[in-house]
Amino acid sequence: MTQTTVNSSLFQPTRLGPLHLPNRLVMAPLTRNRARADGVPGSLMATYYAQRASAGLIIAEGTTPNAVGQTYPHIPAIHGPEHVAGWRGVTEAVRAAGGRMFLQLQHGGRVGHPLNSGLTPLAPSPVPLPETIHTPGGRVPSVTPREMTAQDIRSTIADFARAARNAVAAGFAGVEVHAANGQLLHQFMARNTNHRTDEYGGSVANRIRFVVEVTRAVADAIGPGRVGVRISPANTVNGIEEGDTLHLYPALLDALAGMDLAYLHLEFADPANPLFATVRDAWPGILMANPDLGWPDPLPADGGRGAGERLLEAGADLISLGRGFLANPDLVERLRTDAPLNPVRDQYTMYVGGATGYTDYPTLTAHGRKAQAPGRSGVAGSSAATTTE
Secondary structure: OOOOOOOOHHHOOEEEOOEEEOOOEEEOOOOOOOOOOOOOOOHHHHHHHHHOOOOOEEEEEEEEOOHHHOOOOOOOEOOOHHHHHHHHHHHHHHHHOOOOEEEEEOOOOOOOOHHHHOOOOEEOOOOOOOOEEEEOOEEEEOOOOEEOOHHHHHHHHHHHHHHHHHHHHOOOOEEEEEOOOOOHHHHHHOOOOOOOOOOOOOOHHHHOHHHHHHHHHHHHHHOHHHEEEEEOOOOOHHHOOOOOHHHHHHHHHHHHHOOOOOEEEEEEEOOOOHHHHHHHHHOOOOEEEEEOOOOOOOOOOOOOHHHHHHHHHOOOOEEEEOHHHHHOOOHHHHHHOOOOOOOOOOOHHHHOOOOOOOOOOOOEOOOOOEOOOOOOOOOOOOOOOOOOO
């Protein structure tokens, strides 16, 4: 059978600091709820990520830097030695399969519940999530978070720095600070969730302060070249209303620009949206763009290849894809050869534990036919989570 080869800049090698990336396609962080109840990743997660090691870079799913930051059940953590050991099994499996990994650090803030973490959530202000939240017993009303004190803020910043050091100890090449999707850092930036009157609230300069201090602490802990930051301007997920997006992000990027970070990760990027040009013009370093593919619409037939190419032409350096990698362990090869894609089966299996809808998506054979789900070669030893494209 004749094999088509697509000529695209998506498949060109590049560098990310000291890392050689064989292509410009990044597996975006995807909440999958497959860790143990205590947040420890297991062998199933190692299999899943190793299957997708052909990505230029994998950014592992949002992982909590402390216990109170947990969002949903079975979210991985990176604040204890058992978490480091569990993640080390994952990174070793991915390296054995030829891949590279960053870890996303995610604190949920008000997106949490005592039934999930055993603790009352913390947030910039006592403003509850305006929707129910998934727990082990099903969806329940959210609770009012406790407003963070000055000591809580200092401790949380220290927890992020410690989590970054733990991630490096676990074998990750770096970390991504999650300042998007209505999580804690985004809550500090948004007017409707930050009613503070101290130096962390009110003005734009004050509302970006926590994000800047967390990022600086993480960069100081492991080196700025190992640190990325993810943003989602104007995204209203998890009840967020920024209020002054066009003033907020130029100020944030100006504050971060001098840190010499590994990359900025822009979610739901669209070159037709003026926000994209604003971000590209303001950011002096590597820009990773996550194309807006119309969630929860079905995945495009090309898996987002066309959208990614348009973003590269508009100035992005790397393209992150989510659902395409979720359903296609060999997404890079499928896009390179214009092969048909596996569809995402259903939203239920995105977030419910087990191999179904996780490690059992089939790959292509050399002749373009579907094979059985990939095995464990190279592997050592329903929520309201946000799914990225």
